[in-house]
Amino acid sequence: QKEVEQNSGPLSVPEGAIASLNCTYSDRGSQSFFWYRQYSGKSPELIMFIYSNGDKEDGRFTAQLNKASQYVSLLIRDSQPSDSATYLCAVSASGGYQKVTFGIGTKLQVIP
């Protein structure tokens, strides 16, 4: 069973701080990594994807990938109350590129 692990939280950060969300995965052959945000009662929406080792930045968001350590993270700078949501890490399956496995998600609370 290929797994994606996240701390379910809640992770509480003050407004304006950096939120750091982490994810580990067990499938060494995984090639694609995604971060989705899901507000309560809504569907997941893509925040970022990353395929290569290193950092990828998009506005206030930075995704970091380390395939050797099987670790992917998401940093949110200048956190806003509107960032309060559950953040799902999704990892593609080796040998089956159409299938991604989601972690349980980390609930982020940004305190005004």
Added chain:
Amino acid sequence: DTEVTQTPKHLVMGMTNKKSLKCEQHMGHRAMYWYKQKAKKPPELMFVYSYEKLSINESVPSRFSPECPNSSLLNLHLHALQPEDSALYLCASSQESGQVAETQYFGPGTRLLVL
């Protein structure tokens, strides 16, 4: 346009009913997905269609029957469901590069309650 639409938004059905969920996308994506999500759990993959052919069935019970009439439409036919099937049903679509997993774009979901 990255919109995936789903109807209905909410559905209440009895265990003897037959109903269908519908999903539509006009992004030219050739892969479409059905997921089931229970409260405080991650989405669980049910089915994948690639170029209108069923490519993945995650051992889903036969009371769920998917259909892909064309590249823009995806249906999920429901029959003789159980109360534990109550969940948020999510449709998603993605490009189909054939090499790496592409970003999946999700619809708003159908919240299903089985009585």
